[in-house]
Amino acid sequence: MSFERIFLVGFMGSGKSTVGKLLADSLGYEFVDTDLLIEQREGMKIGEIFERFSEEYFRKLELATLKDLLGRSRIVVGTGGGLGANPHAMDLMKEKGLVVWLDVPFDVFLQRCAEDPNRPLLKMGLEKLEELYTKRMEVYSKAHVRLDATREPQELVNQLLQILRGKI
Numbered sequence: 001m002s003f004e005r006i007f008l009v010g011f012m013g014s015g016k017s018t019v020g021k022l023l024a025d026s027l028g029y030e031f032v033d034t035d036l037l038i039e040q041r042e043g044m045k046i047g048e049i050f051e052r053f054s055e056e057y058f059r060k061l062e063l064a065t066l067k068d069l070l071g072r073s074r075i076v077v078g079t080g081g082g083l084g085a086n087p088h089a090m091d092l093m094k095e096k097g098l099v100v101w102l103d104v105p106f107d108v109f110l111q112r113c114a115e116d117p118n119r120p121l122l123k124m125g126l127e128k129l130e131e132l133y134t135k136r137m138e139v140y141s142k143a144h145v146r147l148d149a150t151r152e153p154q155e156l157v158n159q160l161l162q163i164l165r166g167k168i
């Protein structure tokens with residue numbers, strides 16, 4: 001497994017973007033957030049892509065975006081919550097790098113994301129969201145490393161740096 005690529009996966013609000021940026025800075029790696037890359041390429045916010053096209057269209061875009069990044073080195077990738085829950089994407093990421101699951105409790109996810117208008121999945125309602133959360137855990141748990149995402153972002157970065165020490 002390569003430590004030249006680090007993929008952060010987890011449910012919405014688990015801190016993939018926040019922790020990913022800090023980790024990339026510490027390592028001197030590039031940071032890429034798949035959602036931001038998609039927004040730049042499409043010239044549209046995620047919410048607009050869901051509305052004007054469809055969720056299915058977005059899912060294809062995010063898998064293609066991930067594939068574009070697999071060949072890069074010295075990179076930290078913050079994935080969208082659905083990408084890390086896609087078993088095929090998980091296999092690809094595990095083959096190419098270290099996959100880190102930021103495990104966030106459902107109630108903490110809600111506190112962190114409830115107000116965000118650019119996370120269209122929040123519209124599905126609490127019950128369905130909780131079902132989705134439970135289902136996704138099965139795939140996230142295949143990651144190489146699990147971290148408790150309720151800890152402070154810098155603490156999570158330090159934990160990862162310890163894991164990586166001597167390997168990079």
Ligand SMILES: Nc1ncnc2c1ncn2[C@@H]1O[C@H](COP(=O)(O)OP(=O)(O)O)[C@@H](O)[C@H]1O
Binds near residue numbers: 019
């Ligand atoms: N470890 C953390 N502790 C406290 N707040 C956090 C933590 N990680 C992220 N947040 C906050 O939660 C929100 C979502 O974080 P973000 O990094 O965008 O998550 P993701 O990319 O996984 O959806 C942001 O407001 C961010 O500041």
Ligand SMILES: O=C(O)C1=C[C@@H](OP(=O)(O)O)[C@@H](O)[C@H](O)C1
Binds near residue numbers: 012082
């Ligand atoms: O969980 C999901 O299916 C999604 C999570 C979002 O990313 P974050 O996990 O960064 O919020 C974004 O990709 C899109 O709204 C769909």
